[in-house]
Amino acid sequence: MSPVANHASPGIQGHIEIKNLYIQLGSGDQAFEAVQNVSVSIKPGEFVCLLGPSGCGKSTLLGALAGHLQPSDGSIHVDSLPLNGPHPERGLVFQQHTLFPWKTVMDNVAFGLKMKGILRAERHKRAGELLELVGLAGFEQHYPFQLSGGMQQRVEIARVLINHPKVMLMDEPFGALDAQTRMMMQQLLLDVWESIKTTIVFITHDIDEALFLADRILIMSPRPGRIIEQTVLEFVRPRKPELLTSDRFIQLKRHCLELLHTQSADFPLQRLTPLGVIS
Amino acid sequence: MGSITEADSIPAERIDLNRREAGRRLRRVSSIAICVLLWHLASTRHMDLGVITFQNVPSPAEVLAAARELLESQKMLSHLTASMSRVFSGFLGAAVIGIGLGLMIGRSRFAEDTLLPPLEMLRPIPAVAWIPLSILMFPSSELSMIFITFTGALFPILLSTIHGVEAVDARLIASARSLGSGRRAVFTEVILPAAAPSIFTGLSIGMGTAWFCLVTAEMIAGQFGIGYYTWASYTIQNYADIVVGMLLIGLLGMGSSVLVKKLGNRLMPWHASEIRKS
Incomplete structure (x- = not known):
């Protein structure tokens, strides 16, 4: 459908292998284990949702995958290579407000290409194609503050996609949007993903969202964060909103609710981010 | 748009x-x-x-008459150009050094530990207190006067720059790194523009304080300058002229601060509109 699709490599790209991963956050007396003994294998092109209550360490795990947090033990390999800091092959999308406010929509999206030293005309051509893909043609010269929250997240997605990432890491990317916009964005993300087929690791605490989007959901327990269950979702694609009210969907949702309920901490946990603890 | x-x-x-x-x-x-x-x-x-x-x-009417007289006389232009060149040289020096040091201190803990303590000690010293030493330190009175306006402008610019750099959202830096930015690109593409609004606030305040120090500076010497004119009017008991001098400094200080702010808004369209919106 678009030139982007041609770049998606066939088969083997974006294979994530996490082995016995531990991540410690904080220092001194404040130190705690945010992620404990997590081992997961994610197939190339798989859409995985990490589901868990606030502060359970799912964003911490994502931060380690992005290369912003250093594991205290264990290993992460992407396509058999160990991680070494952040890399454009592993695109990261935050919840909100991480577009560069001083750059236009066009220049935000083209940023990754600028970092590769690609000339302006070529960057803008490719950024324009991606903006079209996420439905933002005509907004190239706007600044982020002139866009609604949903539109800003589309720009975020386009900005990451321009690097043809093997892996897209998304930290509750639609968490700050209203319910209707969120549904629209989920649909958009699935459409985009169908055309580029990159591996996606998607963090959420919204059960509906996880069940609607993912090939497989991993459920995490709060502190220390461990994966307590995984479920493969065999709903057919492309997925339609009707899925949300199907029997199987509701049955799974009830199961997840029970799991999360029994696992939730008695006290509210401090929110964690892919960059560590918010102080 | x-x-x-x-x-x-x-x-x-x-x-x-x-x-x-x-x-x-x-x-x-x-x-x-x-x-x-x-x-x-x-x-x-x-x-x-x-x-x-x-x-x-003096009453407003007397001051107005004195102002008209000054404006019509030939002296006015030389007073103005002398003061403005002092203020702008001092301000320019303060901008270059203040922003430079501020960026270094804001970005590096080592620079903060080595550079900030002496600067913090110098900061509370008022411009008047610098007069004797600046006369001793500089070969010409012109340079000492520029130095005094410089001290006035330096600290607001320095502190705003440090604050601006330290307040940059860590997620923006992380996003840039995840999009392929190295250290240098993070600095030019993220730190500088993110700190720019704060730097311009510092420049605008610094411009005001540079004028603020003008009378102090021009007490040193010379026969020209609005600060000199104000001080000289007092010594020869021309009271209306004192107020004329004061008001001129106020007006020019305000005007040039606004100019700096306008320039900032021109250079940072995203910021100006963000403020207007909120």
Whole structure:
């Protein structure tokens, strides 16, 4: 459908292998284990949702995958290579407000290409194609503050996609949007993903969202964060909103609710981010 | 550029907004008018309130006459150019050094530990206190005067720059790194533009304080400059001229601060509109 699709490599790209991963956050007396003994294998092109209550360490795990947090033990390999800091092959999308406010929509999206030293005309051509893909043609010269929250997240997605990432890491990317916009964005993300087929690791605490989007959901327990269950979702694609009210969907949702309920901490946990603890 | 917000706004609301804006402007102008009126009353009636007396204070009319006389005389231009070149040289030096040091201190803990303590110690020293030493340190009185306006402008610029750099959202830096930025690109593409609004606030305040230090600086020497003119008017008991000098400094200081702010808004369209929106 678009030139982007041609770049998606066939088969083997974006294979994530996490082995016995531990991540410690904080220092001194404040130190705690945010992620404990997590081992997961994610197939190339798989859409995985990490589901868990606030502060359970799912964003911490994502931060380690992005290369912003250093594991205290264990290993992460992407396509058999160990991680070494952040890399454009592993695109990261935050919840909100991480577009560069001083750059236009066009220049935000083209940023990754600028970092590769690609000339302006070529960057803008490719950024324009991606903006079209996420439905933002005509907004190239706007600044982020002139866009609604949903539109800003589309720009975020386009900005990451321009690097043809093997892996897209998304930290509750639609968490700050209203319910209707969120549904629209989920649909958009699935459409985009169908055309580029990159591996996606998607963090959420919204059960509906996880069940609607993912090939497989991993459920995490709060502190220390461990994966307590995984479920493969065999709903057919492309997925339609009707899925949300199907029997199987509701049955799974009830199961997840029970799991999360029994696992939730008695006290509210401090929110964690892919960059560590918010102080 | 037709922004979304503009397209959505309803005309009726805009008229209401305009009316409110006009009301505010009227209030501001009347506030100044009332101050002048009070000054007029206090000075023409030679009010004496015990702790403060207006017996020797010139009235607005006298000041206006003195101002007209000064404007018509040839001296005016040389006073103005002398002061402005001092203020702008001092300000420019302060901008270069303040922003440079501020960026270093804001980015590196080592620079913060080695550079900030002595600067913090110098900061509370008022401009007047620098006069004797600056006369001793600089070969010409012109340079000492520039140095004094420099000290006035330096610290607001330095501190705002440090603050701006330290307040950069860590997620923006992380995003840039995840998009392939190295250290240098993070600095030029993220740190600098993110700190720019704060730096411009510092520049605008620094411009004001540079003028603020002008009288102090021009007490040193010379036969030109508005600060010199103000001080000289006192020594020869030309009281109306003192106020003319004071008002000129106030006006020029305010004007050049606004100029800096305008320049900032021009260079940072995203920031200006963000402020207008909130």
